Amino acid sequence: MATVHNNSLNRLSAGGLLISLGIIFGDIGTSPLYVFKAIFNQGTVTPDLVIGAISCVFWTLTLQTTIKYVLITLNADNKGEGGILSLYSLVRRRAKWLIIPAIVGASTLLADGMITPAITISSAVEGLAIHNPAFPTVPVVVLIISLLFVIQRFGTSIVGRVFGPLMLVWFSTIGILGFAYIDKAPEVIKALNPYYAIHTIVHYPNALFIIGAIFLCTTGAEALYSDMGHCGKSNIRVSWIFVKLCLILNYFGQGAWLITHQGNVLGENNPFYAIMPDWFLFYGIIIATVAAIIASQAMISGSYTLISEAVRLNIWPKVTIRYPSDQKGQLYVPSINLILFIGCMLIIFVFRKSSNMEAAYGLAINLTFLSTTILVIYFMLRKRIHKLWIVLFALIYFTVEITFLVGNGVKIGHGGWLTLLLALTIFIVMYAWYTARKIKNRHVKFDDIKKYYPIISELSEDETVPTFASQLVYLTSANNKEEIETKVIYSILNKKPKRADVYWIVHVDVMDTPHARDYTVNQLIPGKLIRIDFKLGFREEQKISLLLRKVIEDMVSKGEIDITSQYKTLKKYHIPGDFNFVVLEKVFTKTSELNWPERIVMELYKILKNFSLSEEKGFGLDSSFVTLERVPLNIPNTGNLQLRRVK
Template sequence: MGHHKDLNRLTAAGVLISLGIIYGDIGTSPLYVFKAIIGTGPGIETRTISETLVLGGVSLIFWTLTFQTTLKYVIITLRADNKGEGGIFSLFSLVRRRAKWLIVPAVIGGCALLADGIITPPITISSAIEGLKSYYPELHTVRIVIIIIAALFFIQQFGTSLVGKAFGPIMFLWFGMMGVLGIINIADAPYVFKALNPYYAVHLLTSSSSHVAFIILGAVFLCTTGAEALYSDLGHCGRDNIRVSWGFVKTCLILNYLGQAAWLLKFQGQRVDMNLHNPFFAIMPTWFLIYGISIATIAAIIASQALISGSFTLIAEAVRLNLWPKVKINYPSEQKGQLYVPSVNWLLCAGCIGVVLLFQESSKMEAAYGLSITIAMLMTTILVSRFLKRKKVPSYIINAFLVVYILIEGTFLSGNMVKFVSGGWFTLSVGLLLFGVMWSWHVARKIRNRYIKFIEIEDYFTILKELSDDTSVAKYASQLVYLTSANFNSEIESKIIYSILQKQPKRADIYWLVHVDVMDEPYTREYEVDFLVPNKVIRIDFKLGFRVEQQINQLFRKVVEELVKKGEVDITSKYESLNKHKIVGDFRFVVIEKVISRSGFLSFYEKVVMAIYGQLRKISLSEERNFGLDLSFVTVEKVPLVLSDQQPVEIHRVNN
């Protein structure tokens, strides 16, 4: 708890860390937003530069950042902290007990954010490297971008804590540079400040055809695509530090957009090729251009790193909430919250390189960008409304919040749907694929749980004690540990009793039952011990937060050590030769793998889900690896899980 209190304190270091961690995506948007507004995407004609287009574009950007980023995320959504943590799954954990259907927006939002992680590195890095075209108009940037992306994903396995410490100062330099360049160019046309009047935003949209207006809205939305990161990284930076740093960031962003607008107004009545004359680089003095491109490239890499780290955290949370197959998660450094998911890393790497090869140029990537993140924002809106209801905020305020943001984000979604054919299909397809994985894993688990039979463990206390004392049965282990999914101490899976008594009678000095409950709080580490039969049958319930690594092997041994120290349990070997020397008895974990034997009575939908689940199981970690068990002390037993109601069977004997 102290850690979170420290994070929420406003400090200069906290503000600097915030600059380095959470503003990469939204902070690099000036590289491509005005390019997209003027029109550079496939199938989109470059628009003639006019005062209405330029001032209206800046006005839309300003008010989008104000309503979408400042009001919705910085002021409202940051209040929805889960013990200091943020992000869509943290938010879901806060409200999921209020309505079961909230799993749907949570999964959709999570998948959309992961899909965004595939398009953000290519578009930001490509936009920065394409600045070199000012020097070399014929330069092919694809290879350079691919090399940078491959190197970025390669270094993830070694941890990024050392590099991460430099992110804050570099991003401070980046935003400061953007602000100064904007001020220099605004001096040539100070009247651009009138674009902050919402009239110009409304005028641009109403004076354009509906098709063009939606295209412009889709382009403007790119200025706020990183808003989700402000909330996702709440735990790393703290609410107050984010709010203060956002004031600086937004000021620098708006100044830069106004500076680009001032430069564009010099070309009224003309059509300017934004690929050759990106306004972001065009407002730089010629002598500074190479430095600006270098800083932009570093900022783009930092933005990509933030998305990659966010994707790792998202998957780790999904695994612990049983929304994603069990995958290997590494912790390459001691830095809190830093983790590495190899499978996701290389999938993202392949996806990012695929995007670069498919679209080639940042202007074409713009068509694929924005659609998935709009969906994620809509899902966050739904979840935040439920959080506000939980906090007993008046209904009229919640309804106003819903109406305003569903209208705003729905309009942006419509604007981004215009880009579906020219590229939006890509991220939407990726998002649907990810949704299929998450949803199938979640539903399959519910189907399996439906057929798990629980029985009263009290009925077996006597026979378990007798078996433990029965020397005619060979001892299986001194300490025998089973992982149980029974939520109540009074119950146990029938398959565990079947394993102990019938599969192969397993005599042990003590039978341990271990249950893991994933809590709605992020960093809870608690346990309860219940001596069902003193020194014979003991149950341990671990209560672990959804961001806590489930190293059950280590946690279990730590608990046993504490119980021994307090004299609550004796784990000394009962073998006479070992007992007299006070040797600790051996431990063995038994993991029961429930095998699907029949599915004849499942619906077609459930059969499809279970078929997908079966394929996902082949590539996911086994239960013993997922829980961090020492494999040399683990026995895996397969027992049938009959997925059908037992039907009476009739058969007749024909001989005597």
């Protein structure tokens, strides 16, 4: 994430408040650009509908954003970090099926990351066409979005520092503009009464369309939670008071403008720009465009963080993750950058105008909201919250979010199919990768390592076997310290006997916490066979070469191990021995024993493997010190094979 990641900022402070304005509220903060335009896009403007719509917006922001996310969900922090995969990490041990809402939430959030830049930047730039309808807005939008994705590879930490002040200008501007227009139709204040929201939903003939459009006011709520680790919950909660006030003032101001234009059809007019004085319009468009770019940047950066977590949790293929600056949390994922860019361009190509995008927006993120609700319920169970509160939470938010889902369902035929298709594609990738790994693990056989202690000790000293490496390292998935994959033993003893001075067994355990770098050392055969267990947080880089080197340096300094080469000349001059990593690539040789859904998953896995990093690159190993061995996971059984020997 392109932000300052500092523990001091997680405490309530002026700097933390300013940074939270810059990176947390971009998406939800730019929603006034298109919400009322979406609500009144088709029908005639009437005072009752205006007051009902404002009431719906106010109570949606209160129920969904303030109560669900700001007050409740922010408590589900994983060592200070938030987001749907952080939340899943907290509750995944409670039920295996929770991977489904986690993957649904992550895939729909990524799909939302494709449409957010398109709709926010289009809505902002289209202001230029108010006085000049022939102005080519689409090429300008394409240019801005293209530049935004190009600069990602260089890191955005410098830009990140100015996000806060710029968004302070944005929120102050929309708040003042809205407040200045309320006195034109002060009756909009009645919208604070929830009666008008309920009355509109129950009695308005086109209520489902209205519900789907109203949902757009809270689409950025998930970002409040996802980016919690960059600012801390206290800063988010306090700054939300200011943000919500500015948003409500702007919505009420737009509502007042609509009431003064009752009986009209909105058409291509945007109430957001209509409440601006003519002399301010150009400046307003510039400020809106900057805010839209910041909102898009936050969504893109959030997608990088999400994918990096998904890779560590084995629900996304291993991909290149770069760190373009020294700033903690600053990520760049080239493959996701390309996917998001293509997705954005596809949405612009299909819909062209923001008014068309509004019809598709919100459907995918609605599913993220529902997924978060399911995971939060399990978090509450884990925290032993009173069952009555959990039932009340579930009842309220399933009712609200399923109602929104039904309303958003109307959008499927108006373009919502595209965002659902994008989300479904991402879901299939995540589910196939996760399930294939489970299928592969089911076929891995383990052996008791203790019975091999004598032969490994003797092999290490056997001068009739040529030395394969001074220090030989294997990666293992065995959680039990007394077990080892049968294939590792086969590689050492059978495939080509591998003599080494020291055999290292390395195991990586991805923890439920985001930031952890712990390790344990077990000398299974002192000085001959050593097991290192790394416990790494799901946001930590898995640079095994570097981590292992650091562990060995510490062990050498403490006199726990001697890594001096045993070759006479090198030993004489105390030269350290060479290291060699043996990576066993497990290959499925026969899928006939799997059921047909598993066969489909394994076929998809084979395709995805072509786009994934190799095992050595995925674990951050130096390829010049790696020997790759392909081993079959399931060797065909000869028991049923009939042969006849003839003379």
